[in-house]
Amino acid sequence: MTRPVRIGNVSGFYGDRPEAAREMVETGDVDVVCGDYLAELTMLILAKAQAREGGVGWARTFLSQVEQILGTCVRRGIRIVANAGGLDPAGCAAAVREVAGRLGIDARVAHVEGDDLRGDLGAVVPPVTGDPVSANAYLGGWGITAALAAGADVVVTGRVTDAALVSGPAAWWHGWGPGDLDALAGAVVAGHVIECGPQATGGNYPFLDEITDRRYPGFPIAEVAADGSSVITKPDGSGGLVSVGTVTAQLLYEIGPPAYPGPDVTTHFDTVRLEPAGEHRVAIGGVRGTPPPPTLKVALNDDAGHRNTMTLVLTGLDVEAKAAHAEQLLFGIIDRSAFDEVDVRLLRFDHPDAAGNAEATAHLRITVKGRDRRTVGRAFSNATMQLALGGYAGFHTTTPPTDASAFGVYRPAAVPRAAVTHTVVLPDGTRHVVPDPPETAAVPGPGPRPPGGAPRGDGPGAGATRRVPLGTVAGARSGDKGGDANIGVWARDDAAHAWLDAYLTPERVRELLGAEAAGLGVAVHRLPNLRAVNVVVHGLLGDGVASSTRPDPQAKGLGEYLRSRLVDVPVELLG
Known part of the structure; x- marks a missing residue:
């Protein structure tokens, strides 16, 4: 054929x-x-x-x-x-x-x-x-x-x-x-x-x-x-x-x-x-x-026990103080040491003088893990609900009390x-x-990346810039690779790629992703034929999607977050 x-x-x-x-x-x-x-x-x-x-x-x-x-x-x-x-x-x-x-x-x-x-x-x-x-x-x-x-x-x-x-x-x-x-x-x-x-x-x-x-x-x-x-x-x-x-x-x-x-x-x-x-x-x-x-x-996937998450809504003033108060009260009701792992994240969506109630809210997301289903399940979520009348002003949650769910740990x-x-x-x-292939060979490692900080080839020079979202000149798609996150970033034309290729160094990526990526290994691989670079953030997802306590455990939105960050882009790329 x-x-x-x-x-x-x-x-x-x-x-x-x-x-x-x-x-x-x-x-x-x-x-x-x-x-x-x-x-x-x-x-x-x-x-x-x-x-x-x-x-x-x-x-x-x-x-x-x-x-x-x-x-x-x-x-x-x-x-x-x-x-x-x-x-x-x-x-x-x-x-x-x-x-x-x-x-x-x-x-x-x-x-x-x-x-x-x-x-x-x-x-x-x-x-x-x-x-x-x-x-x-x-x-x-x-x-x-x-x-x-x-x-x-x-x-x-x-x-x-x-x-x-x-x-x-x-x-x-x-x-x-x-x-x-x-x-x-x-x-x-x-x-x-x-x-x-x-x-x-x-x-x-x-x-x-x-x-x-x-x-x-x-x-x-x-x-x-x-x-x-x-x-x-x-x-x-x-x-x-x-x-x-x-x-x-x-x-x-x-x-x-x-x-x-x-x-x-x-x-x-x-x-x-x-x-x-x-x-x-x-x-x-x-x-x-x-x-x-x-x-x-x-x-490999291991049965790692049980997990549960409760999300508390914080509204209006004193969000950080309310969050600290809620955490202190909760782990006074139920012993923190009863869990193998506790993850507390304050997610800020609130705006001062918000035009609507929803725009004045933040979330306190508390995840616990442990072997004992009963403790991780209703004991934890019921303890959280005890804050309803004795906690901070405006207490409510995004869900009723929840039960525990099993989770696993991925190992490559x-x-x-x-x-x-x-x-x-x-x-x-x-x-x-099915026979093995007649020839095998070690996988070659990536070649050295040229020094960043200056455009290569015929790309735009260090002229006037404008501060705009990275996504103005670049697309991205992200996902998980076990415990690592991958972000593919590409430009739609040669000039934008020349700038992007020089701009997205591992240090710059770490800076743009903020505190969550601090201290993590970041690799940036060049793919010039695709006008692209591929970013790998090592360890961002911990023990893999089933175990990760990130709100976005598979890093599906990580690329769009990167695109939303304001960067200084040469004016000549902006049309």
Whole structure:
């Protein structure tokens, strides 16, 4: 097959738009539909679901989508590939077969397993202490490739990389082998763009003025060619926007240094080039790949106990004094030492002489963690409510007393490839071990960043400036990478990029993010082909999203906060 393969994403997370699969099959003219249901937090959620009596360790919403599209897909030869198997891909595959049987459809279902390491953690580095509720190596796309080559209509996987949902089908379609590193890297980039669904087609996009079609965005399609180059698009007539900007935003989402290691290839994001290729079409090319690392990434989740949060509203005058008084009274009623961790944050939204009651309020957000559910739960929230008549003037809360919820701690790790048995179970039930790549190599570190403080090349000089929000000249998209936060920042033209590239040093980022980033490690990676830099703030999210006590635990709004900060921008960039 020499024409590009059209792969449409129909899920960016567990709980995404239910109609997306049906809409893609009806209007997308695709060869493969893929769905990404797994995140670090999702693995913890699935582990807790699996542990309950009668619970399952896979994404139930996938089954509903399969029921909508399976008949059409089998009839038209559209393949379905999804990581919805979570912690039990075999169980999920069996459930798909049950649906097919009930609908009278002869569907060939395969699954990929071997990522679940809970039975043997001895080779994991650093050594694992305790008993994690989930422990999964990130597998690549070759199990998917083998399943499709064996005629599977549906391929269910556990924890493969998000991009493997595209690189695996692309390798099957074009007949690539493990040595086709540039082609694989190109497919990884295409997979990274479409893995989060409508985030590539106008969703969460900062420049709203560019999106003229404000309907819910259509889900993205990657047309992957035989050389690994691709075009990103969406179904004809669907909402949203596909532009160099929307694709750039998603390329920068939740990445680290430019050398992006994966199980099949290390993809060099600083080689990616984007070009408009027609209305709602963006071409991706120039991507280079090198051999993958000798280890696989591992995500561990520990059951860390229980947590609870109560938010007290403070109104009008003396906000800081009221907050201090409330904290003192509360931990006089209930002993602070009863909790493993206490996090108290005063969130100021109030304005002097406010025009309305709501504009005069601040929040005192108190989060407690501990092993004893009863203490963390009603004992804590009921103690908070005892301040209702004996606390500060104007006391009220944002919620009634709340119960505790379980939370987990995320730990990144690695495992030698030899300790993982990547296995594909074909539609006829036969099992095949997927071999490791013939060559591996250490991931190169980022090169030295040129000194900041002065523009490079032909960028604007040190002339007149105006103090405006950074977002006047730059877009941003942010997210979580375990306990780290990532902020991709890009400019819309070369002149603005020359200034941005020089301006956003680690020191400047730390200054703009304020007290929360003080003392944290900040890395700024250059991506000149994308007119962008990628910022990683190490440790901002603590032990990961399930444990973080930030009001924005996944750092989704961090990029928009950075864009809101006032900076001195050369007047010549402001038009």
